Amino acid sequence: GDNKWTMTIMARNADDGNLKWGYQKTPHDEWDYAGVNVMMLSDQKIDGRDMKLVTHPDRNGIIYTLNRVNGDLVRADFLDDTVNVWAHVDMKTGIPVRDPEYGTRMDHKATDVCPSAMGYHDQAHDSYDPERRLF
Numbered sequence: 001g002d003n004k005w006t007m008t009i010m011a012r013n014a015d016d017g018n019l020k021w022g023y024q025k026t027p028h029d030e031w032d033y034a035g036v037n038v039m040m041l042s043d044q045k046i047d048g049r050d051m052k053l054v055t056h057p058d059r060n061g062i063i064y065t066l067n068r069v070n071g072d073l074v075r076a077d078f079l080d081d082t083v084n085v086w087a088h089v090d091m092k093t094g095i096p097v098r099d100p101e102y103g104t105r106m107d108h109k110a111t112d113v114c115p116s117a118m119g120y121h122d123q124a125h126d127s128y129d130p131e132r133r134l135f
Contacts, residue, residue, distance in 0.1 A: 002027035007035045009056060009064070011071060021071030026060045027095060030104050033059035033115075040135065042128045046074060055135060057126060061115045062089060062096060082114045 007026040012019055025035050040055045054068040061083035065075040076089035076096070085103070086096040102113045128135050 003029065007033060007060075009035075009039070009054070009066065009071075011068065023064070023066055023071050023073065023094060025056075025058050025062070025064060025096075029060075031060070031115075035059055038125050040126055040128045041068065042130065044133065055128070057135075059115065060085070060096065062086065084112070084114050 002024065004024060004027075005022070006024075007029045008022045008024045010019060010022045026033055029035075035056075035058050037057055037059065042053050042055065044051055044053055046053075051074065052068045053065055053074060055063065055065045057063045057079060061079050063075070063077045063079060064073065066072065067074055073089075073091060073094040076091065076094070078086070084099060084101075087099045089096045100108075102110050104110065126135055
């Protein structure tokens with residue numbers, strides 16, 4: 001199954017500890033990407049609306065940007081064009097759609113998989129420049 005609470009960004013209410021929202025980045029993470037990378041907070045204008053965002057470059061090769069108030073997916077971009085385990089991210093469901101050519105199955109030998117089991121972006125720190133609006 002998806003193993004819902006693995007590879008998940010979670011937000012809690014700081015006052016009472018209750019879960020506000022959760023967003024799973026890699027359902028059924030057979031690579032053990034873990035997704036422990038930095039979470040960058042920013043306030044940006046998206047489609048003319050001011051939004052409070054959290055951006056996370058993940059080991060699965062995708063940079064996720066979520067509305068940090070409600071957990072809605074705003075953007076999901078590949079770190080570069082070498083990422084091939086995913087065909088795309090379904091923006092309605094938020095689920096990365098696997099490319100079967102690069103998937104792990106008993107009946108298939110995948111080669112040239114990116115990212116590898118080591119992951120694409122590890123625990124190096126990133127930053128956001130609010131003046132230039134760049135990560």
